Amino acid sequence: MGVQLRHRLDAFQLDVAFAFGDRAGVTALFGPSGAGKSTVINAIAGLLKPEFGQVVLDGETLLDTTRAISVPARARRLGIVFQDTRLFPHLSVKANLIYGWQRAREKGEASRFDSVVSLLALEGFLDRRPRTLSGGEKSRVALGRALLMNPRALLLDEPLASLDAGHKAEILPYLDRLVRETKIPMLYVSHSLDEVARLADRMVVIDKGRVVAEGSLFDVTQRLDLIAGKELLPGAVLEARIVGHDDAHGLTELTMAGESLVVPRIDRAPGDTVRIRIDAPDVMLALSRPEGVSANNILPASVAAIEESGAHADIQLSLKDARLIARITRRSLERLALKPGVPVFAVIKSVTVGGREHG
Amino acid sequence: MAGLLTAAELEALGLSLRVAIVAVLAVLPFAFLAALLLARCQFRGKALVDGLIHLPLVLPPVALGYLLLVSLGTRAPLGAFLLDTFGIRFVFSWTGAALASAILTFPFQVRAIRLSLEAQDKGLAEAAETLGAGPLDRLFSLYLPLAVPGILGGAVTAFAACFGEFGAIITFVSNIPGETRTIPLAIYTAIQTPGGEAAAARLAALSIVLALLGLVLADVLARRARAALG
Numbered sequence: 001m002g003v004q005l006r007h008r009l010d011a012f013q014l015d016v017a018f019a020f021g022d023r024a025g026v027t028a029l030f031g032p033s034g035a036g037k038s039t040v041i042n043a044i045a046g047l048l049k050p051e052f053g054q055v056v057l058d059g060e061t062l063l064d065t066t067r068a069i070s071v072p073a074r075a076r077r078l079g080i081v082f083q084d085t086r087l088f089p090h091l092s093v094k095a096n097l098i099y100g101w102q103r104a105r106e107k108g109e110a111s112r113f114d115s116v117v118s119l120l121a122l123e124g125f126l127d128r129r130p131r132t133l134s135g136g137e138k139s140r141v142a143l144g145r146a147l148l149m150n151p152r153a154l155l156l157d158e159p160l161a162s163l164d165a166g167h168k169a170e171i172l173p174y175l176d177r178l179v180r181e182t183k184i185p186m187l188y189v190s191h192s193l194d195e196v197a198r199l200a201d202r203m204v205v206i207d208k209g210r211v212v213a214e215g216s217l218f219d220v221t222q223r224l225d226l227i228a229g230k231e232l233l234p235g236a237v238l239e240a241r242i243v244g245h246d247d248a249h250g251l252t253e254l255t256m257a258g259e260s261l262v263v264p265r266i267d268r269a270p271g272d273t274v275r276i277r278i279d280a281p282d283v284m285l286a287l288s289r290p291e292g293v294s295a296n297n298i299l300p301a302s303v304a305a306i307e308e309s310g311a312h313a314d315i316q317l318s319l320k321d322a323r324l325i326a327r328i329t330r331r332s333l334e335r336l337a338l339k340p341g342v343p344v345f346a347v348i349k350s351v352t353v354g355g356r357e358h359g
Numbered sequence: 360m361a362g363l364l365t366a367a368e369l370e371a372l373g374l375s376l377r378v379a380i381v382a383v384l385a386v387l388p389f390a391f392l393a394a395l396l397l398a399r400c401q402f403r404g405k406a407l408v409d410g411l412i413h414l415p416l417v418l419p420p421v422a423l424g425y426l427l428l429v430s431l432g433t434r435a436p437l438g439a440f441l442l443d444t445f446g447i448r449f450v451f452s453w454t455g456a457a458l459a460s461a462i463l464t465f466p467f468q469v470r471a472i473r474l475s476l477e478a479q480d481k482g483l484a485e486a487a488e489t490l491g492a493g494p495l496d497r498l499f500s501l502y503l504p505l506a507v508p509g510i511l512g513g514a515v516t517a518f519a520a521c522f523g524e525f526g527a528i529i530t531f532v533s534n535i536p537g538e539t540r541t542i543p544l545a546i547y548t549a550i551q552t553p554g555g556e557a558a559a560a561r562l563a564a565l566s567i568v569l570a571l572l573g574l575v576l577a578d579v580l581a582r583r584a585r586a587a588l589g
Binding site: 045046047072073074075076077078079080082084086088089090099100103104129145149 | 480482483485486487488489490491492493496500501504505507587588
């Protein structure tokens with residue numbers, strides 16, 4: 001089950017294989033622009049015929065070049081959300097939404113239309129034309145159109161990349177709800193770790209046409225090699241649980257790997273899990289617990305691995321059941337005489353909270 | 360209008376309208392298919408087909424009229440066959456005028472429709488395909504409605520060109536009052552007739568007004584269509 005593709009496009013060689021489609025949840029296809037992400041989506045969708053490829057989703061072979069099987073795009077039942085939305089300009093929002101639904105063999109329950117419309121809050125503009133919608137509204141219609149065709153999987157090709165920060169913030173809650181309330185596998189193409197950290201469970205990192213990492217979101221983002229040298233990721237994503245709120249100071253207390261952390265107040269109940277992102281440049285290291293510093297978050301850890309490149313060194317730190325990356329200068333590395341196994345204190349200057357709720 | 364024009368002039372106006380409307384509508388489906396072929400398909404001999412479609416643009420209308428006369432005249436094999444089998448006669452009939460006008464203005468329609476097809480975002484076709492639409496389905500749900508501005512623009516241009524057609528009509532179907540004497544032929548006849556200058560001037564003015572109306576209509580339609588398509 002999954003995707004295997006080889007294709008040459010001019011000087012660019014794509015050669016990827018990864019698991020996808022055997023269970024619900026979001027797999028992020030993550031990588032810098034030009035890594036080949038859109039080519040992968042087009043090949044899975046059937047819009048591009050690769051030189052070699054196998055795509056097996058939901059137990060059905062959609063493509064197998066060795067057996068000359070290639071289901072045409074119109075029969076693959078894959079809901080695609082394109083970066084540029086590709087709404088039909090001559091049709092109303094409603095007609096756009098039902099375009100795929102009308103053509104589907106298995107339409108699903110009759111109430112499907114209403115539930116998708118209310119999931120994406122599209123009630124207000126069913127009669128309008130796409131050109132009268134804002135960027136965020138267009139994205140929601142494109143999502144609804146793909147959902148309504150009753151797809152076996154959803155492929156989202158950087159659905160937020162063309163939106164400004166405001167519209168991104170507007171659409172992310174809808175994506176959250178979509179992920180929680182639908183049971184279909186989703187492949188979410190993005191080069192933004194914020195989006196991926198918020199939505200994905202699994203992560204496939206591709207670079208220059210190759211898969212460089214595949215696994216759970218936490219395992220992949222906590223790997224040293226993707227941050228050091230390759231510079232593919234800015235930092236690690238970790239899971240934390242809310243302990244309580246300090247309303248007097250506007251803070252929320254979290255626990256992560258047995259240690260406590262404080263962050264600016266988040267509106268979640270104690271006991272909820274959240275995802276937090278800690279970027280490597282925001283982590284300082286000390287050999288003893290620093291006194292008299294402004295930073296609130298100081299975690300004991302031990303050095304797990306070190307990778308040096310240029311003027312800096314990236315240090316993977318081991319906490320109880322999580323890992324963290326710190327970026328320091330090579331001079332500091334020498335001065336502190338850091339080696340694997342050395343106990344240190346990680347002084348965390350900034351934590352990004354934005355992950356979706358789990359459990 | 361009736362007070363300004365004589366009965367014969369009104370007849371010429373009615374005939375011109377009939378010839379132009381029939382000529383434009385009869386070839387519109389063929390023009391769309393030809394435009395689709397040129398815009399969306401790659402095949403051997405495409406340059407030749409393209410050239411043939413555009414041939415009427417460079418062909419002298421009188422020469423076309425002559426060719427039609429020798430091939431569709433009642434004594435020519437094809438003309439005799441059409442008359443005997445289907446009872447269709449083109450020579451000396453307004454339908455012949457419409458046929459000649461249709462052939463001459465066909466390239467205008469093809470060109471306008473082709474441009475609007477080529478301007479369509481290919482991504483929309485891909486989206487329609489992933490949503491389950493096959494080729495014929497995409498043609499009717501996407502290509503055709505999105506080409507409406509081009510179809511309207513081409514039709515209005517062709518309509519205006521039909522109104523001015525002279526050489527092919529007079530050669531092929533002659534100058535028969537009430538049957539083939541359209542406005543340009545009526546102007547010509549008036550000039551040839553002693554004391555017909557006033558009639559010629561009225562008809563010429565009428566032609567100019569109609570041409571201007573056509574331009575305005577084309578502009579309004581194109582604007583509306585663009586607004587409707589976003």
